[in-house]
Amino acid sequence: MDHRLAAVLAADMVGYSRLMEVDERGTLARLRAHRIELIDPAIAKNQGNIIKTTGDGMLVEFQSVADAARCAIEIQERMRRRNSDVASDRRIDFRIGINLGDIIFEDGDIYGDGVNIAARVEQLAEIGGICVTAAVHDQIDGRVDVAFEDLGEKLLKNISRPVRLYRIVIAPPEQRPAPGGAHAATKAAVVKPTVAVLPFTNMSGDPEQEFFADGLTEDILTELSRRRELFVISRTSTFVYKGHAANLREVAQKLGARYLVEGSVRKSGDRLRVSVQLIDTASDAHIWAERYDRKLDDIFSIQDEITSAIVATLPGRLEAAQQDQLARLKPSSMAAYECVLAAKVLHHRSTRQDNVEALKLIDRALQLDPDYAHAHAWRGCILGQGWGYGWCEDKDAVFNEVAFELDRAMALDDNDPDVHRILAAVAIVRNDMNRARYHQDRALELNPNYDLVVVQMGELFTWLGRAEEGLEWIRKAMRLNPHHPARFWSHLGKAHFVGRQYAQAVEDFMHLSTMDAQQHAFIAACYGWLGDRTASSAHVMRVRQLDPELDLEKFLATMHYANDADLQHLREGLVKAGL
Incomplete structure (x- = not known):
């Protein structure tokens, strides 16, 4: 048997039996998605080692107690964001307990008081919360940027001595308990320069x-x-x-x-x-x-x-x-860095020839520095531009190549907002809204003022049927970028359509100097719902002129609405318009 000091994280899903009884397959699918997209990556990122899993929980060992705390905080904060748009009776929540102690390692498993205490501490954590022992608190206080609430000494089941416990406070700063137990006064809104x-x-x-x-x-x-x-x-x-x-x-x-x-x-x-x-x-x-x-x-x-x-x-x-201090990986080759800078400039010109030249420069950068994460991210972005504009012969092959480059970039550096922005777009195309939301949240954490990330958050909320929130994000992107691309108006129009604000949607689309078949189709659907047959017929005619092969079912197949009611709402508007 191998004895050593280690930090043990015990996590358990709240209400597992109830959720399984109501929706067994759905609960397992959602739990698996959380594991793949959120929990396991957080453990790996913080150098954790999963020792054991049960249907509704796990034991994880860390060599660093600070890494264990950071992992727990990241999991709970991300789960709170994920649950923000989930009905309370369908939410998956976790309790987490952390202990630092002497652990017995044998045959790939762990034993001893250190493990037992972690499991008992986890049971005393609140839903969505983290409870730690005094040993953990003493090691991370001042090293991890969180507040603590002293819970005093507690008697734990099958543990002979009382154990002092602390709660990690991960609520927003204005909701954290102030000294003496009084709630902190709500801070005035900060006007950002x-x-x-x-x-x-x-x-x-x-x-x-x-x-x-x-x-x-x-x-x-x-x-x-x-x-x-x-x-x-x-x-x-x-x-x-x-x-x-x-x-x-x-x-x-x-x-x-x-x-x-x-x-x-x-x-x-x-x-x-x-x-x-x-x-x-x-x-x-x-x-x-x-x-x-x-x-x-x-x-x-x-x-x-x-x-x-x-x-x-x-x-x-x-x-x-x-302040958020985000580490950025730096390339080993200055020549590679210069190639990426030049490729970005060409990419922003948005022409087919410049796209070809940008790809050549990115390929050169990766020849010089194959592990340059930002170059892989921008190769995915440049390929994605060609895919989006139809500047490629084999769209499926290019789409797979985009996904490969982004996976490679994320493996090298998980702190690049462009990686998560494009991964979110890929997930939307695949109708995987849970994965899209995860990558959108991550991109926003990394760069909250990036207009392309912000507008895509609005687009995602529109697909989810949450039009008001979508409109709020799109308008914020327009404020961030007063000279925003014309397509921002298209996103705004689609959000107003989902919100059943047809006249406003038409006004949004009319800001576009040129429109494609899809945009004319949305205007036609707006006029269909408004009962203006003359206007709707005119836009249906433009749809047929721009894309003679487009019919109702082909058009609807390009949509990514999470709610069937939103898809049928669009279908009915187009039928009213005569498509």
Whole structure:
């Protein structure tokens, strides 16, 4: 027998017997999905080892008690989000207990007081909660960013001595108990400072280096977007002003940003000079400026310094302890990094030829650095662009290749929001809404100001039949990106249609300068429900002109509604329109 000190996590599903009695197959399917998509990845990510599983629970061993706590917190927080749109009588909830003690390891199993105490502690946890022993509390207090509630000493079944227990508080900060047991006062809403990063100017005198200035701008913008205390205007809106001399106050007014970041890049050989300044447009004051002279190998340090300095300067920032510090894997090859920057610039142009050239650059980056996670993510994105626009001969093969690249990227770095954004889109196409929601939540955690992630959250809620929430997310994406792509109006129109607001949906679609067959079909369905046969017939005619082979069943087969009632609602509107 092998004795050693270890952290043991015991988890148990609440109400397992009741749920199995009501819906055995559905309960097992949902529990399996939670295991595959959420629980097992959280355990693996935190270096846990699953020792034993039962129908409704598991025992997991960790060498680090902090890893055990982080794993438990991640599972419970994600389960709470997943259960937000599930009826209370169908929710799957867990209780989790953690103990640190001397464990006996034998024949792949674990025994001893340390295990027994973890199991007893788990039974005292609240639904969706985490209960830990004093040994665990003493090790993680101050190392894991959570609050604790002292539950005092408890007598546990079959344990001769009393054990002091603590509850990990994972409720939102405003709901956490304050000292003395009083509830903390609700905090006033924080008005986030809005910042826009203007395209950095290429001062190298070499047009071929333009991509480097653009890429540096985009990476700084992305790093700022990950800071939850900021409201960051998207690159699509700010890059409208690339190459144009403009009045900064007018630019800020149009973008809805008080603070502007502007700068220049001069690259010569292996040397790089970056100049950057932060401007308060309300007073035209240059409140911060800096110049960085570095060897090119220090580009990541330069980006981190610029980002940190801007965040530290902006008023209304949150306490440093509350900031999300997300580690980013860095490529081993600077040439690979430059290839990815150039590929991004080409991708944003959204033309077939640029898509081909972007793919060549991404392939070159991966030849130089096969384990470069962000390059794999963007290869999936570029391939997905070609798939979406129909720029490929074998769509099934390309679709499978997108999935492969994203799986590879996620295996290398689970902290890339683009990976989860595109995985969510793939899951929607496959009508796997649980997986789509998981990846959407993850992408939003990683980059809450990314307009493409935010608008896709609205699209997902529309497919789920929750039109009001969908509209809220889509409008937020439009605010994040005042120069948003035209397709945002299409998403808004589809959400209004699901919400039975037909006149507003038509108005949304009319913002589009050109419309495809699907968009004309939605307008036709709106007019069908409004009883305007003349208008609906005109749009049905446009559908047939744009896609002569499209009929009602083929069109409905491209929809991804989770509720059959929403699909039949669309069908009936199209029938009324004459499709």
